[in-house]
Amino acid sequence: MNVDGAMQANLQGAAVAARQTSGIAREWRLASRTVRFSAICLALFYLLAAASPFFASYDPTYQNREMPDCPPMSIHLNAPSDWSRGLFYTHPMHMNDPIARTFVADASRRLDIHLFTRGHLFTTDSEREPYFMLGSDGLGRDLYSRIVYGSRVSMCVGLIGVLITFSLGITIGALSGYIGGTVDFLIMRWSEIEMSLPSFYFLLALAAVIPSGMSTVATFFMIVAIMSFISWAGFARIIRGMASSVRSRPYVEAARALGASRWRIITRHIIPSVLGYAIVAATLSIPGFILGESALSLLGLGIQEPAASWGNLLAQAQDVQNLARYPWILIPGIFIFLAVMSFNFLGDHLRDRLDPATSA
Amino acid sequence: MTRFLIRRLLNMIPLILGITFISFLAMSLVPGDFVSNLKLNPTITPEVIHQLEAQFGLDQPLMVRYFKWLWGVLHLNFGFSLQYRVSVTGLIASRAFNTIILSLSSMIFSWAIAIPIGIIVAVNQNSIWDRCLSFLAFFGMSVPSFFLAFLMMYLALKTGWFPIGGTFSPDYATLDPLSQIADRINHLILPVFVLGISGTAGLMRLMRSQILEIKNSEFVRTARAKGLSERVVIYKHVLRNALNPFVTMAGYSLGDLLGGAALVEAVMNLQGLGLLMLEAVRSLDIYLVMGSVLMGTILLLVGNLLADIALVAVDPRVDFSSVAAE
Numbered sequence: 001m002n003v004d005g006a007m008q009a010n011l012q013g014a015a016v017a018a019r020q021t022s023g024i025a026r027e028w029r030l031a032s033r034t035v036r037f038s039a040i041c042l043a044l045f046y047l048l049a050a051a052s053p054f055f056a057s058y059d060p061t062y063q064n065r066e067m068p069d070c071p072p073m074s075i076h077l078n079a080p081s082d083w084s085r086g087l088f089y090t091h092p093m094h095m096n097d098p099i100a101r102t103f104v105a106d107a108s109r110r111l112d113i114h115l116f117t118r119g120h121l122f123t124t125d126s127e128r129e130p131y132f133m134l135g136s137d138g139l140g141r142d143l144y145s146r147i148v149y150g151s152r153v154s155m156c157v158g159l160i161g162v163l164i165t166f167s168l169g170i171t172i173g174a175l176s177g178y179i180g181g182t183v184d185f186l187i188m189r190w191s192e193i194e195m196s197l198p199s200f201y202f203l204l205a206l207a208a209v210i211p212s213g214m215s216t217v218a219t220f221f222m223i224v225a226i227m228s229f230i231s232w233a234g235f236a237r238i239i240r241g242m243a244s245s246v247r248s249r250p251y252v253e254a255a256r257a258l259g260a261s262r263w264r265i266i267t268r269h270i271i272p273s274v275l276g277y278a279i280v281a282a283t284l285s286i287p288g289f290i291l292g293e294s295a296l297s298l299l300g301l302g303i304q305e306p307a308a309s310w311g312n313l314l315a316q317a318q319d320v321q322n323l324a325r326y327p328w329i330l331i332p333g334i335f336i337f338l339a340v341m342s343f344n345f346l347g348d349h350l351r352d353r354l355d356p357a358t359s360a
Numbered sequence: 361m362t363r364f365l366i367r368r369l370l371n372m373i374p375l376i377l378g379i380t381f382i383s384f385l386a387m388s389l390v391p392g393d394f395v396s397n398l399k400l401n402p403t404i405t406p407e408v409i410h411q412l413e414a415q416f417g418l419d420q421p422l423m424v425r426y427f428k429w430l431w432g433v434l435h436l437n438f439g440f441s442l443q444y445r446v447s448v449t450g451l452i453a454s455r456a457f458n459t460i461i462l463s464l465s466s467m468i469f470s471w472a473i474a475i476p477i478g479i480i481v482a483v484n485q486n487s488i489w490d491r492c493l494s495f496l497a498f499f500g501m502s503v504p505s506f507f508l509a510f511l512m513m514y515l516a517l518k519t520g521w522f523p524i525g526g527t528f529s530p531d532y533a534t535l536d537p538l539s540q541i542a543d544r545i546n547h548l549i550l551p552v553f554v555l556g557i558s559g560t561a562g563l564m565r566l567m568r569s570q571i572l573e574i575k576n577s578e579f580v581r582t583a584r585a586k587g588l589s590e591r592v593v594i595y596k597h598v599l600r601n602a603l604n605p606f607v608t609m610a611g612y613s614l615g616d617l618l619g620g621a622a623l624v625e626a627v628m629n630l631q632g633l634g635l636l637m638l639e640a641v642r643s644l645d646i647y648l649v650m651g652s653v654l655m656g657t658i659l660l661l662v663g664n665l666l667a668d669i670a671l672v673a674v675d676p677r678v679d680f681s682s683v684a685a686e
Contacts, residue, residue: 034495034498189374190378192371192375193374193375193378193379193382196375196379196657196660196661196664197379197382197657197660198618198653198656198657198659198660200620200622200623200634201622201637201649201652201653201656202379202382202383202653204622204637204638204641205383205386205387205641205649205653206386207641208386208387208390208641208642208644209386209387209389209390287502291504294504294506295504295506295623298506298627299623299626299638300642301641314506314507314510317510318627320513320517320524320525323510323513323514323517324514324517324518327514330507330510330511330514333504333506333507333510333511334507336504336507337502337503337504337507340502340503340504341498341499341502344498344501344502345498348498
């Protein structure tokens with residue numbers, strides 16, 4: 001009893017000390033430059049997703065029929081004497097060849113870009129005379145605004161997918177490990193089936209089930225559900241294996257010998273020991289979801305027009321003619337790349353911090 | 361060994377049944393079927409449609425169709441592509457050939473690059489090379505294959521150094537055999553690079569971490585203490601032990617031979633199984649989809665089995681009972 005009390009006090013002291021020195025500031029100091037860059041990138045993308053109407057310059061579905069496939073426009077700083085009109089201006093562009101869709105900038109005219117106006121970060125007076133920061137697509141829609149709105153789909157698909165996969169994986173993995181017997185046997189055979197699926201072919205076959213008339217939100221959740229359905233099994237198996245191996249560790253046996261209840265052992269000893277791995281695995285599996293959604297949308301089986309996702313924005317590039325003439329339509333790919341790379345860096349960093357046993 | 365093999369092969373039967381049934385179910389849940397597109401065509405009479413439905417077996421209940429398909433598969437009859445009007449077997453075989461060439465070349469590409477670089481980087485840990493290449497590996501791992509494919513297509517468009525997508529030139533059939541091979545290789549360069557780059561990055565990181573782990577173990581210190589040269593220590597002691605997970609990886613990547621390239625095939629318009637599968641899914645060509653899923657599954661299972669056998673063969677610490685228990 002005395003020993004237990006001393007241990008408790010000791011542990012609590014250690015926990016308090018850890019809490020004082022941990023926290024965001026300490027984590028920030030420990031992180032490398034690449035990890036900091038990744039964290040900023042992801043924070044920015046989630047900000048874009050959360051406040052899309054503010055960050056987007058225009059309605060992402062507004063079609064400017066006079067300006068399809070317009071290249072990214074230049075931005076200029078006004079002279080300080082003109083700052084009452086606004087900080088920045090651009091030269092409006094006009095199509096000079098409707099067949100080849102080439103544009104020229106009208107250098108004699110200035111188009112003011114207003115900051116923090118009408119609820120947008122930056123915009124122009126009218127959608128009819130727009131400032132296309134990243135160019136426009138084949139229907140004359142602002143690519144930048146579409147990327148901002150597309151971040152909602154692409155950034156959320158990973159979070160929600162991981163949430164579903166991991167709650168399924170942890171519950172089923174733990175259940176399978178604790179109940180054992182026939183339930184364990186059946187769950188493990190089922191997970192073997194799922195793990196032996198040729199995943200991309202299967203994803204294609206399942207994505208075909210999504211009716212084309214469905215709303216964007218419903219399609220989004222169908223895609224997330226399909227990808228979670230494919231990916232929970234491997235995770236459940238690992239959690240099951242870890243849980244059963246932790247169960248026979250000396251510290252768990254010590255807790256049992258000290259008379260700790262089963263509930264206490266599970267919540268205080270087993271789950272925390274698995275949690276580090278789970279967080280790392282969760283972070284590292286988010287890119288898979290982002291890439292899966294992008295791939296499906298790119299192939300026309302995911303999020304449908306006029307809604308935007310980073311994947312379906314790239315679909316236009318599948319036409320070689322578009323790719324050759326309007327290379328700016330590849331810009332959404334850079335966003336996908338940055339998001340994927342940031343999650344990879346962050347996951348790798350978290351592995352070093354939380355799960356030192358498996359890091360190299 | 362024999363018992364292990366029999367057990368694993370028997371285990372595959374419920375796996376294949378389960379996977380094919382789920383896929384069959386998924387394809388049947390799709391609203392409409394292959395014939396429903398024809399129904400919109402006013403020149404085709406309802407009688408013809410009924411006849412086609414009966415011919416393709418689309419009017420029968422799900423279970424009946426599944427077991428009919430399964431019965432056919434047991435007789436090596438994979439059914440009939442509704443879209444191409446030829447047997448699925450021939451269609452898959454011709455496309456799978458292209459895909460396997462592509463996947464194998466990119467595998468060889470990534471292994472041939474990743475392993476030497478991994479060794480060099482690990483031996484010179486924390487050198488400028490290590491830092492640069494490890495960073496580049498992260499870059500390579502994170503570039504989406506379809507995005508890289510687009511970038512390479514753009515490169516081909518702008519420079520004209522490479523053909524822009526496709527498996528061979530339009531005049532392929534008129535070329536002599538030697539030029540045919542050259543033409544194919546020319547079309548392979550960019551896809552192989554695109555497919556190989558992410559594999560290269562992953563393998564390099566694995567090789568590096570493996571060597572670093574083993575470099576600090578006691579038998580390596582013993583080898584050094586014996587006065588062996590650094591060369592012998594690295595190649596005879598460290599490297600041999602570091603290669604274990606790669607044996608398993610080789611087996612697993614066999615399972616990925618058919619499916620791994622699907623997306624790149626679709627983007628770069630390569631006449632492989634992935635593109636065929638995509639078209640089949642789009643046009644609800646159910647038996648073609650089922651054939652591709654079945655092929656992919658079997659290859660994946662066989663690859664995993666070979667990986668386990670190879671692991672037992674190279675690692676004396678692992679035997680069949682421990683592999684089977686996993």
